[in-house]
Amino acid sequence: MFQSATGPLSGLRVIDMTRVIAGPLCGQILGDLGADVVKIERPGEGDDSRRVAPPWFREPTAEVPGDSTYFLAVNRNKRSLAVDFAKPEGQELIRRLATQSDILIENYRTGTLARYGLGYDDLRAINPRLIYCSVTGFGQTGPYSGRSGYDFLVQGMGGLMAVTGIEDGEPGAGPMRIGVPLADTFAGMNAAIAVMAALEARHKTGEGQHIDISLFESAIASLLNTASAWLNAEINLGRSGNDHPSAAPYGVFAASDGYIIVATFNDREFERLANVLKHPEWLEDDRFRCNSDRVRNRVALKEAVSAVISQKTRAEWVDILNKATVSAGPINEMSDLEKDEHAIARDMFVTMESSRGTVRTVASPYRLSSTPPDYRLPPPAIGQHTDEILEQLGYTIDQREALRATGVL
Structure with a gap:
């Protein structure tokens, strides 16, 4: 059952049409802060990250698709609605949901949702207050806008790998990927920041807007001193391994x-x-x-x-x-962090019970004195909340069964 939220974004509804990491992280941040996040997934398949494994939280069987531990990292505080929006009835369902929502986040390739009548202009026409956030590899415009963009690729193209790794002339020299999906993480956080800025703008104007967030720009924006060194002194800091390029020891x-x-x-x-x-x-x-x-x-x-x-x-x-x-x-190591006295004192690990077992996740880093994040829902099973959500939208039992019969749900 749906549980009431207490966070600062309670009362807001988010449609989360994202997969993998960057978009889902944005959705989880908004959910942790109290928004009702409805995660749209493909029936029977779900978010691609459910199968990015091992390690598995629950291994797949012939009857039930599995869930990876990867998926669990960015999908709490969401309700899953399984719908095929390639079908006209699925598109109509999303549009009905959009009329009752405040925010939509999506990370399909540029122009994809517009082909289904679910682009920003399409949904703005039926809900001018909708804040529509697109997260892509390279943005909505420019020569790379049609490309797909994954974290590893963007770490390289966005300059992060040029300053990560052992310097030339040393054993093991060469560019190195940062071990966590940092470009994805920055993009997801930037998307959440931009959404909340758009909410404040809507308070003043009554209008929503389109937000364009890319992994590429998020990676470049994270370069900070590296970018400034080149732009203002034409100094290429390069790779320095575990040493700081501008401080010692x-x-x-x-x-x-x-x-x-x-x-x-x-x-x-x-x-x-x-x-x-x-x-x-x-x-x-x-x-x-x-x-x-x-x-x-x-x-x-x-x-x-x-x-x-x-x-x-x-x-x-x-x-x-x-x-x-x-x-x-x-x-x-994570085994050290799990026992770290400061992490424990700061309640950095959250345990949640799901229908598939106990789920442990890292807590939100946002500490608000009056309206802190809350942890209402564990990462959902595919379509776990479909009937609940459709009932709230006014679909009868017969209508829901008809949609199932045609493969929309």
Whole structure:
């Protein structure tokens, strides 16, 4: 059964016509913040990410399609409506839903939904207040607009891999993919931000609008200091492995039993580091006097710091360095994070019960004092809420059965 939301977006309805990661993440963010998110899925198949496995949450059988752990990451707080909108009756169902909705998010290739009468202009004609958010690889216009875009591809094309990986001349040199779908994640978050900005604009004008979000632009926008270095100084920062291109010592160091990160970003922090490592003479060394000196002499400095760090365990150093107000921490696996005292204290893991078993997900990072996110619904089975949603739209039992008989549902 549908549960009432308490978040700041409660009372809003979202049609989520997205698959895989970027679009579904946007939908989950809106759902966590209280919106009623209706996820549109293909009957019998569902979101493509349900089959991006292993690992499986529930392995497929001859009778029941499986669900991957990938799918679980971005699909809580949604109700699943299984409908074939390639059929006219399915298109009409979506249009009826759109008349009673505030937001639609979609991530089909540019122009796809318009071919089914479900484009922005089509739906705006029946609901001028609708906020319609399109998430694509390369945007709605431009020479690449017709291309599909996946995270790995966009990490490369958007500049992220040019600054990720080991620098040339070192063992293992070459560009490297970031290990999580970061371009997807940025695009999903940007989509949610833009939707909420459009909601505020609608409060003033009474009108919805079309939002155009791309993975490509989201990746480029995330380059920050890398982009600014080139645009304003024509300096290509390049790949620097685990070292920071503009600060030192700032990287990974081997303790006696594993690795820690030590991050000093200014002269004050370096002074604290030199003193706590019992090497105050570094402060008088011409190679290390200021940050730009340390960056030029990063290899010698890293060797000096590494020789000290290797003498104690990572737990000892994390304690010693943080007590000295030097930023330091371990490199955690998920098994470490699950037991991390700070993550536990901050309630970073959510357990939800579903018809298919217990689902565990990472909590929303949005902490609002009066209207915090809530966790109402576990990731749904394909079409789990079809009858519930159609009943709310006014479809009778006979009408629903007729749609099933023709394969619309």
